[in-house]
Amino acid sequence: MAPEAVVEMEDIIRVVLPCLPAPPFRTTGASRRSNSPRGGGGGEDRISRLPDAVLSNIVARLPAKDAARTTALSRRWRRVWASTPLVLDDSDLLVFRDGGGGRSAPVNWPAVTDAVSRVVGGHRGPIRFVRLTCCCMELAARHGILQYWLRVLVAGGVEDLVLVNRPFPRSLRLPVDVLHIASLRTFYLGFWQFPDTAALPRGRAAVFPRLQEIGLCATTIHARDIDHLLACSPVLEKFAIIASLYHTRSVRIRSCSLQCLVFWKSLADELDVVVAPRLQRLILWQACQCMIIGSVTFRTRVRIGHATELKVLGYLEPSIHQLQIGSTIIESGTKMIPSSMVPSVKILALKIQFRIRKEAKMLPTFLRCFPNVETLHVLSHEAEEPDGKLNSKFWEEVGSIDCLETHITKVVFDKFRGERCELAFLKFILERAQSLLKLVIVLANGDQASVDEMLAKLKSLTTAKRASECPTLLAVVREGDSAWYFQRASDLSVSDPFDW
Template identity: 45%
Template sequence: PAQEQFPFSSAAPAPLHSTEDTRRPKTLIPTAALPATAMDTRVPPVPMDPATAVMFRLDGQDPDEMEALFARVLSYTHYALPDPPVSVDARLFGLLPHHSVDGFSRLPDVLLRNIVSRLPVKEGARTAVLSRRWRGVWRSAPLVLVDSHILPAAAATAAARGDARRITSAVSRILAAHPGPFRCVHLTSSHMEEFHGLLTRWLRILANKGIQELVLVNRPWPLDLVLPSTFLGMTTLTRLYLGLWKFPDTAGIPSATCLPNLLELGLCSLIMESKDLDFILDRSPVLETLYIHGNLFKLSLRLVSQSLRCVKILMSSFEEIAVVDAPRLERLILTGCWSRGGVCTKVKIGYAPKLHSLGYLDSGSHDLEFGNTVIKAGTKVSPSTMVPSVRVLALEVRCGVRNDVKMIPTVLRCFPNVETLHIMSGKTGQPSGKHNLKFWNESGTIECISSRINLLVFHDFRGDRSELAFLKFFFESALVLKHVVIVLANAWFTSMEDMHSKVNPLRSMKRASAGSKIMVTGCSDAEDGGMGNFKRAPGSSIGDPFVNF
């Protein structure tokens, strides 16, 4: 059908609530926290409203610069979100050009509902005008609602407030017309500050109509718009992603299970206190996967959960990340994290007997504590400071920086059973000390290198002397090494000849494991190797979460 209208209720949509917001943005994001690549370039910038621009000027900030910065934040948020289960380009054709028989209408209702639920919301709704039977199919199909699919080329036009209001009105009609259940809902294209009361109503409707997956992102002005706490009553939710909100105060919420079926939670650039994060973890009894992206506020993370299996923290800053009691935790992944004012994040590993994969640990950004012992260079390792369950370990090291290099032997001794080691070679501004083969030989035997590690992946190789010294020591010590993957630093080498001159010394190095093989490869397109994208994040069934070459 060619009709553009929707077969929804003809009743007038709920009014958009427009309120003047005089609150001052409280938090500014340091530009250095955001890398320049791996953004979702489909997300347009969001024009700043005049009142917010005045507030930034009063704070001594350039509104144009802040608008550009938050456009990047919004883009990174969308880059991190999971893809919707339907494509905006999907279409339903009942007849092929050379056929005269309608084969679709002969299918059983259960199969037709499955087909309709895989269409964009506009295409699914249009099937209702085909016949009375098809209207029933649409109303009974588990609906996927992606608001950016409502208008033509919405991804390019959603920044305009007029278009956003049209999307908002359409969403209201869809929620009123369809009885549910809603299999998946993505609400990312409206200007939420204009209809906060309506948003509360939407969330209540979705809770009553069996919502299973919800992605809810602000646009992002104002910066401290409070998310309605209504979502905490969505007992059917299995997947939830929230972006660019101020998390509601949980102090007055009754202490009962709020999200009893939630399996996956993503928190993107939220203003949130530690007690609220503790609240949500404590009241999600089957939660298996926690993603935190772009946290830029003072926060401590305490992992106390009987169900969590994977925690992934991207481009964030924490005072402390403490694995207190997580008996099922298999993966703790930290990437793109940064310290505030030179103060390192304390990473504490307590009770996590199934922890299999850990990293990237960075001595420049992390203070490590295992058991009750703070790990420093030269710390005498004992059973209480070891994490024997870890098989895949990732470290970020600036090979030309003395303090980084001195930590490596101690840290590796804390993981005696590591079989796969990833080393991310960090950029060095000014080298601070020579770390040649003598330094490494004097560090003594490292158990996991000599008898456990069979795969070494060295990321961002630049071929400097400090990197070569570490690799030479490793090759001469690793008795069971089978494979070495050298991932070249992006745009570092001036020519193929330059690259070969840096790589060739690796091939001539003596190796304790004579059968080991070296593979040299280019880096991935994304600066973070794809780790900054939740939809590309491997699940707990994949052995190595750091492989992307």
């Protein structure tokens, strides 16, 4: 593998791993304290007096290696472990080649694979959660071990499954047996080639009768296979495509159950929401260094077809996304008609390079596409090669915008740098937003000198004419890590995923 490819793969790994579901309990680490002194060996065994249900709860919270060791305590403990739904994270089974357990030492992939086989083969009971990110999947597939695991997972009724193809051979195809695990509720794949569904029967709506969430991470999948997957998942609520940079040229969404679609740091020629009557959220985030290859510019056409319940949309980026609503391609100055608007959207997030004229001019057009927006998020992105700024005269001459003049009550402007083009836009908001209650300005730099400079520039807004009688202006510095992360972006219980 060329050095450039290694760097690229490391970038993709850093994107994928934080997006994977974590075990229901924090188990990692307990089994690595095996060298600690042991004492009190002759004390009274009060734990074994506890009811089986309590013991099962205890065992479920142990790393898989330690949970399996409880079987050596007594016949009763063997029964407890066998009846406790298995929670397996193979990072608890790591074996290092130097034998010392140091994190800097290389992982012994075959040894981890063998350890997983021992745990899976020795449990023989119900299975709740399996997360495999450290096994040598190529070795497991070559010797039939992966197929054996899948058969055990089917028999155990696994509910939540994470399968990552380590150490990342891209040519490895996932066995079609994975499409037979009808018990799944959550299913995440990483670095695989998805099974070819061309020869499978169409319209099998009960293949994944319980599946509610699926994530495809750096996984090669074709449009027909996405169609098949969605058609086979009648209660699917969340579909995430993460770090897909290679072969997913077209993503078409046809689903009567889907509520949240996440396109996270991925590339495709087209993201087409064809029919999704229950879709509430379309989350787009493509800030990723590994996406920029050479001087090639990637653009994705985002088409919104039948999505009458769509309430949350963003981040739309003019430099990356070409928006199409119905049959209308949205460009600067596009004349709005009902068929080129999405009136259901209430929360809109835009990422704009204000120092690139073409992008900044798209902002009013985007706002006209969503006439009932109530909360607007604008992330100001610093342009590497600015081509000129829009002056205040442009904003003065912008025509009527329904959402701004009637519905918007909150605007969050993120990464404010104190530039004149940013101030001109903020002044435009204050002068036009008749229902505005709150304008939040998040400063780009937390350095005290920079903060003082930006606050001094913001004082000019205090004397600006205001369309709303009493909007609240807040200038804030975000503390700690300001990175927007996948779990929040895709969490349906969070009312505004952009308000982080």
